[in-house]
Each structure stands twice: as structure tokens, then as C-alpha cells.
Amino acid sequence: MDFLQRIERTLEESLARTRQSGAPPRLAQALRHAVFPGGARIRPQLCLAVALACGDDDPRLAEGFAAALELMHCASLVHDDLPCFDDADLRRGLPSVHKAFDERLAVLAGDGLIVLAFRTLSERATAHPERLAGLLSILDESVGPPFGIVAGQAWECESHAALAEYQRAKTGSLFAAATVGGAAAAGADPAAWHGLGDALGEAYQVADDIRDVICDSAITGKPMGQDLALDRPSAALRLGLDGAVIHFDRLMQQAIDSIPDCAGKARLRGLVLHEAQRLVPTAGPNKVDRVALAPDRMHALEAALAALRVASPAASSASRAGNEAVDHPASGRA
Ligand code: IPE
Ligand code: IPE
Ligand code: MG
Ligand code: MG
Numbered sequence: 001m002d003f004l005q006r007i008e009r010t011l012e013e014s015l016a017r018t019r020q021s022g023a024p025p026r027l028a029q030a031l032r033h034a035v036f037p038g039g040a041r042i043r044p045q046l047c048l049a050v051a052l053a054c055g056d057d058d059p060r061l062a063e064g065f066a067a068a069l070e071l072m073h074c075a076s077l078v079h080d081d082l083p084c085f086d087d088a089d090l091r092r093g094l095p096s097v098h099k100a101f102d103e104r105l106a107v108l109a110g111d112g113l114i115v116l117a118f119r120t121l122s123e124r125a126t127a128h129p130e131r132l133a134g135l136l137s138i139l140d141e142s143v144g145p146p147f148g149i150v151a152g153q154a155w156e157c158e159s160h161a162a163l164a165e166y167q168r169a170k171t172g173s174l175f176a177a178a179t180v181g182g183a184a185a186a187g188a189d190p191a192a193w194h195g196l197g198d199a200l201g202e203a204y205q206v207a208d209d210i211r212d213v214i215c216d217s218a219i220t221g222k223p224m225g226q227d228l229a230l231d232r233p234s235a236a237l238r239l240g241l242d243g244a245v246i247h248f249d250r251l252m253q254q255a256i257d258s259i260p261d262c263a264g265k266a267r268l269r270g271l272v273l274h275e276a277q278r279l280v281p282t283a284g285p286n287k288v289d290r291v292a293l294a295p296d297r298m299h300a301l302e303a304a305l306a307a308l309r310v311a312s313p314a315a316s317s318a319s320r321a322g323n324e325a326v327d328h329p330a331s332g333r334a
Helices: 003-019 025-035 042-053 059-080 103-122 129-143 149-155 163-185 190-214 226-230 235-239 241-257 265-279 295-310
Strands: none
Touching (some): 003 103, 042 059, 042 163, 129 149, 163 235, 190 226, 235 241
């Protein structure tokens, strides 16, 4: 069975419990609408690919963690689309949950998916219960405060947000959890897997920013031009389209270079390359041109990227692992 089949089967199993007789039927429908049909399922695929690279000695646990990540991701999208955040009517080519149902059910469906994620993981830790505590903490750090998705969305409620920090929290945290958690679910040392998740997560959000500018809804399945309309920090708006594409290519290369030596290295490399092509293709009808920047623009781009890093010292993987708090003058965090 391939990764996608394992993921869909686990998600189906997890959602099945919400359809019991006596339960509110519209809530069950809203939960289903939020999860199926899925998008790229990139986070759970990445998780399973890392678990496999680490030996995958407990596939049920790896699937539970992968599905938990996807449920958290789906919950974040349902809440993100609400009128009080991005007010987006379209998600994955269909009406977003609050449009298909209503705002109250969208809030509840998001809440429900978050709880379901913990349940999905916990009940699959039967063969290796000693791994559960570590996995739960990887999951909750990636989603909850102070640096998980909830923090990413909360940066939008502040008057100033550093781009790298905002993106790391709202997107990077779940990618880092995918690689680190995939290793932990297979009983391997997760430390070596931070770099891949971090680089891929940052690249993914840069790609999303590029696509927000150049791809229409028919391609992305969601509204176009949201970042400009909502005045969101965006790599494409901050670095320019060409600069953002160069940044994306470098981050993807960094992701590939971060894959530790392991049996599944070639497969992981293939997954990363496939994602790079899917998101910002170098060929085909939706090809995004790569330009060589003039030296002065290249210099300006390097300076802008360096400023991003300086403005965001939490870029160290130690802080992302939650091991160390870092002062951040721009955010006022201590
Ligand atoms: C969308 O994520 C939100 C971002 C963090 C960029 P995806 O692009 O992975 O969305 P789906 O799951 O494939 O729809
Ligand atoms: C969403 O970020 C990331 C979440 C944590 C939900 P965006 O608002 O940029 O993503 P899209 O473009 O709606 O998918
Ligand atoms: Mg948003
Ligand atoms: Mg949005």
C-alpha cells in the first residue's frame, strides 16, 4: 500500500467515529467536508517517508502520527478561512466549511479535528506506548502556543510581524513535526531530521506566497491575491517575485542537502524534487521562469534575506525544538 492509501485509510478510520447514531449529523458532515477530498497531503506523506527511511518498525504508529498532522492541518485551514481571519470562500476547489455549512459549525469542526488528532495518535500507540509522550509533545508544540500554528495566526493580530518568524510558526512548525515525528514514531533519534522539515516548511510557505501572486483559483483551488488584499507578510511581496523564486530554489536545495544518510534517502529526495516541481515548476504549461538577477538586485536580495534572518533569531533549530527561548526585539518576546 502506498503512502497516500495508508493516509486516506487512517483518516477514514478516524472520521468514522464522528458519524455515530445520536451525534449531531451536520457536525459529522462538516468534519468530513474539512478533510475529504484532501489536498496534497504533503505533511503526512513526508512523515511516512521519514518513518520508512528510519526503518518503520511500527507502521500503525507512524500512520497515526501522520494522520494526526493532517487533521491539525485541516483544522487550521477551516479556521483560517473564517471571516475573522482570511474570509476565504473557496478551499481545495470547493466552498470552505463556513460557506458550505455556517460559521458556528466551522469553528466547531476545527475544534473537533484538533481533539480528534490527539485521539488518532494516542490510540495507535499500543505496540510502543513508550513513544507516545514524545510524539504528543512534538504534535502539541507544532500546533499550540508559543511557537506553533496558533502563534503563526496570532502574528496576524500584532501590529508588526517578522516574515520568517510568522511563516515558521504558521507553516514550518508542522513540516518540522512531520520529519521529527516520523523519525520518533519509528523509534529513531529525531534530532537529525529537524533540518529537512525546517527547510521544506519555509520553502513551502514561500511557494504559497509565490502562487498567491501568479496562480489563479483554478490552479490552487483557493482565492488569489489574498496576501496583498489582507496586507499579510509575504515572501513574494517582500522580496519581489524573482527574489522569492530564487529563495524558494535555494530552500529546496537546502532541504535536499539536509536529508541525513539513510536507506530511504533516494525516495525522500524524489519526494522533495516532486514537490518543488509541483509548487513552482521549471517546465510545462505552468512553468515559472527563473531569471538571473543583475548584481545590484542580487546584492539587495541577499541583504533582504540576511535581514530576515537577523530579525528572526528563532531560526536556530534549537529554538524550534522548543529547547531554548530566544530574545526577539521585533516581537517583544523574551
Ligand atoms: C495550505 O497548505 C496552507 C499553507 C500553509 C501554505 P497546503 O498547500 O498543503 O494545502 P492542501 O492540504 O494541499 O490543500
Ligand atoms: C494558512 O496560511 C496557514 C495556516 C496555519 C492555516 P495562509 O492563509 O497563507 O494559507 P492559504 O493561502 O489560506 O492556504
Ligand atoms: Mg491565513
Ligand atoms: Mg488563508
